[in-house]
Amino acid sequence: xxxxxxxxxxxxxxxxxxxxxxxxxxxxxxxxxxxxxxxxxxxxxxxxxxxxxxxxxxxxxxxxxxxxxxxxxxxxxxxxxxxxxxxxxxxxxxxxxxxxxxxxxxxxxxxxxxxxxxxxxxxxxxxxxxxxxxxxxxxxxxxxxxxxxxxxxxxxxxxxxxxxxxxxxxxxxxxxxxxxxxxxxxxxxxxxxxxxxxxxxxxxxxxxxxxxxxxxxxxxxxxxxxxxxxxxxxxxxxxxxxxxxxxxxxxxxxxxxxxxxxxxxxxxxxxxxxxxxxxxxxxxxxxxxxxxxxxxxxxxxxxxxxxxxxxxxxxxxxxxxxxxxxxxxxxxxxxxxxxxxxxxxxxxxxxxxxxxxxxxxxxxxxxxxxxxxxxxxxxxxxxxxxxxxxxxxxxxxxxxxxxxxxxxxxxxxxxx
Amino acid sequence: xxxxxxxxxxxxxxxxxxxxxxxxxxxxxxxxxxxxxxxxxxxxxxxxxxxxxxxxxxxxxxxxxxxxxxxxxxxxxxxxxxxxxxxxxxxxxxxxxxxxxxxxxxxxxxxxxxxxxxxxxxxxxxxxxxxxxxxxxxxxxxxxxxxxxxxxxxxxxxx
Numbered sequence: 001x002x003x004x005x006x007x008x009x010x011x012x013x014x015x016x017x018x019x020x021x022x023x024x025x026x027x028x029x030x031x032x033x034x035x036x037x038x039x040x041x042x043x044x045x046x047x048x049x050x051x052x053x054x055x056x057x058x059x060x061x062x063x064x065x066x067x068x069x070x071x072x073x074x075x076x077x078x079x080x081x082x083x084x085x086x087x088x089x090x091x092x093x094x095x096x097x098x099x100x101x102x103x104x105x106x107x108x109x110x111x112x113x114x115x116x117x118x119x120x121x122x123x124x125x126x127x128x129x130x131x132x133x134x135x136x137x138x139x140x141x142x143x144x145x146x147x148x149x150x151x152x153x154x155x156x157x158x159x160x161x162x163x164x165x166x167x168x169x170x171x172x173x174x175x176x177x178x179x180x181x182x183x184x185x186x187x188x189x190x191x192x193x194x195x196x197x198x199x200x201x202x203x204x205x206x207x208x209x210x211x212x213x214x215x216x217x218x219x220x221x222x223x224x225x226x227x228x229x230x231x232x233x234x235x236x237x238x239x240x241x242x243x244x245x246x247x248x249x250x251x252x253x254x255x256x257x258x259x260x261x262x263x264x265x266x267x268x269x270x271x272x273x274x275x276x277x278x279x280x281x282x283x284x285x286x287x288x289x290x291x292x293x294x295x296x297x298x299x300x301x302x303x304x305x306x307x308x309x310x311x312x313x314x315x316x317x318x319x320x321x322x323x324x325x326x327x328x329x330x331x332x333x334x335x336x337x338x339x340x341x342x343x344x345x346x347x348x349x350x351x352x353x354x355x356x357x358x359x360x361x362x363x364x365x366x367x368x369x370x371x372x373x374x375x376x377x378x379x380x381x382x383x384x385x386x387x388x389x390x391x392x393x394x395x396x397x398x399x400x401x402x403x404x405x406x407x408x409x410x411x412x413x414x415x416x
Numbered sequence: 417x418x419x420x421x422x423x424x425x426x427x428x429x430x431x432x433x434x435x436x437x438x439x440x441x442x443x444x445x446x447x448x449x450x451x452x453x454x455x456x457x458x459x460x461x462x463x464x465x466x467x468x469x470x471x472x473x474x475x476x477x478x479x480x481x482x483x484x485x486x487x488x489x490x491x492x493x494x495x496x497x498x499x500x501x502x503x504x505x506x507x508x509x510x511x512x513x514x515x516x517x518x519x520x521x522x523x524x525x526x527x528x529x530x531x532x533x534x535x536x537x538x539x540x541x542x543x544x545x546x547x548x549x550x551x552x553x554x555x556x557x558x559x560x561x562x563x564x565x566x567x568x569x570x571x572x573x574x575x
Binding site: 023025035036038039042043046047048065066071073074077120121122136137138139140141143144147148152186187190191217220222274276361362363367380382383384385387389 | 425426428430431434435436437438439440442453454473474477478479480481482485486500502503504507508511512554556557565566567570571
């Protein structure tokens with residue numbers, strides 16, 4: 001019987017053949033932490049006073065969640081992280097303005113095929129787009145990893161998702177992954193690995209793969225992985241960085257198989273307050289919005305911003321809507337600036353946010369008022385997510401965000 | 417001992433601890449102020465050490481924030497019993513030394529007012545007069561739980 005991607009990666013790291021259900025101890029290649037590094041430093045210091053991190057070169061710290069600092073307490077947290085990174089010789093420290101961790105880490109070519117990355121952030125699964133075994137952990141486990149360099153995994157069973165065909169105009173990766181989550185459910189892949197297969201894979205660009213892998217956690221997946229191919233190599237500029245890539249054998253055993261035809265996907269939204277509450281926009285009653293948010297680690301890349309402008313076609317944001325736009329990283333921001341994209345959004349009436357997590361987590365920037373409705377390109381629409389329990393968040397694609405911004409109601413981008 | 421019963425699936429960590437506080441509240445006393453805030457605003461005033469939480473499937477889904485597990489451990493929750501748990505939350509509970517018991521049968525059987533007893537040593541969960549055996553954690557995870565969490569385990573084992 002062949003092996004799955006998860007079996008191969010964990011088996012290589014554990015130095016033995018492994019089976020689903022088995023517990024293995026491994027040393028991850030990288031441990032990512034963000035603003036929560038500050039709390040992790042406290043745990044580290046109380047566990048090993050005056051201690052040094054075991055592998056400074058395997059630690060990545062990126063300040064992105066509440067940037068620039070909203071309060072002096074946030075600022076003190078950031079200051080603590082900067083000091084610790086310097087004292088501990090952590091070179092892979094990225095200060096505010098570099099961008100969202102899940103965009104910056106791949107940009108720095110740190111999410112490598114076949115490697116293991118853990119992060120104290122649930123959307124660490126994004127790096128599955130690069131054939132990385134990447135998954136979320138809590139702060140305490142990150143502190144433990146700084147000290148010992150190792151952790152445990154239960155070897156997961158694997159779900160195979162086959163993708164065939166091509167997207168229709170103004171339909172994109174976000175509609176696909178929301179449709180998948182709507183079908184499998186919020187716990188449809190809990191404890192399991194997801195592998196994406198099929199003839200459509202080769203045609204999916206890195207930004208599209210990132211959008212899809214990013215939301216693997218929204219169906220509970222431990223990892224959501226793509227194979228390393230020419231698209232991956234082009235992103236990494238070289239084949240050398242792909243030499244450790246792994247993929248499942250053709251006779252690997254999958255616990256479930258699902259098939260999706262990209263040509264049948266239509267623009268959808270996830271309605272409040274769960275990500276699997278998905279329906280085609282055509283079936284949604286008229287839904288007025290107060291805010292549209294285009295950005296985040298799910299949909300904050302230059303391709304996403306361009307796709308939105310292609311729907312807006314020079315039309316302005318309606319006065320009843322506040323449109324917030326944020327690029328996922330400094331690099332993406334610069335690309336958008338040099339292509340005139342940012343200017344176009346500003347002229348359309350949008351507010352530009354710095355490259356960071358922004359309103360997604362509700363801690364600052366663009367919080368909602370009671371009763372307000374937001375169409376967001378982020379990955380979560382949980383109650384209270386954008387700072388207000390009595391607000392309503394719909395998740396959709398950049399194209400849908402654009403169509404909604406120019407009409408004031410949640411709109412199918414094919415209709416404008 | 418009281419039971420806090422939430423007859424819902426997919427209770428996410430934003431409901432258990434809103435994201436807007438995640439970068440300003442990290443210690444036990446800070447967390448308790450907002451624990452379960454958007455799920456049950458009364459929780460923090462009524463919770464007592466030794467209490468049990470019961471919920472539906474996929475409990476703790478969403479963000480990897482550990483304030484929910486850390487907070488429940490801090491206020492002395494004896495165990496969380498659910499039909500199933502989201503995986504990051506499950507790991508986090510072991511890391512905090514918080515006992516989780518997955519038993520869809522027990523949750524379905526439970527009626528508010530029933531007495532609930534959990535004994536991790538024997539792997540027995542008792543709801544009213546009925547016993548529900550649950551499988552013990554693998555030895556390595558049990559050692560972490562018994563130490564009171566991952567960092568205590570690391571200290572004890574100089575790992």
